[in-house]
Amino acid sequence: MTVSVSARPLPRRFFARPTLVVARALLGCHLCHRVGRTVRRGRIVEVEAYTDDDASHSRGRRPTPRNAVMFGAAGHAYVYFTYGMHFCFNVVTEVAGEPGAVLIRGLDGFDGANGPARLCRALGLDRRHNRLDLTAGEPLWIERGRLRAGERVVQTTRVGIRTAVDLRWRFYVAGSAGVSRRDRAAEGTA
Secondary structure, eight states, X not given: OEESOOOOBOOHHHXXXXXXXXXXXXXXOEEEEEETTEEEEEEEEEEEEESSSTTSTTGGGXXXXXXXXXXXXXTBXXXXXXXXTEEEEEEEOSSTTSOOEEEEEEEESSTTOBSHHHHHHHHTXXXXXXXXXXXXXXXXXXXXXXXXXXXXXXXXXXXXXXXXXXXXXXXXXXXXXXXXXXXXXXXXXX
């Protein structure tokens, strides 16, 4: 969805909390990216949490040039390139020194923004956006939002990882078109 008016970005204190708390709280919020005179804006409907677990870039709690932003101040963007072809957008969480980030996996408001790579293509996000302060506003920020009446959050395992596969650190809005992969058993519809 493209709009021409922007709202106030979420404050740093929203992100400076435990990663799993922030992950769930991001559902219903709006990810916004100003491109020229317009704002590309989508409603967050699927997320995954990462701390220092074995599937995380910060496993072993060792900062590297790639993951250093995960150890910094909450509310920054962590954008990385994967599989030699895709970008993924994350929001840094926790307090400085404690690694954490939430991968944004799906948005409503854009056709084909279900999945982290498709989401980045739809919003025009790439390596240039890595380390941007999302609390400062334009060109990239997250606006407050909430779940709608009757919407239900599904908590399940993360997608596309080979380690820490049993952690139920993925959250999504049941029935949303922006969800990349449904878990019918977790939804209770198996």
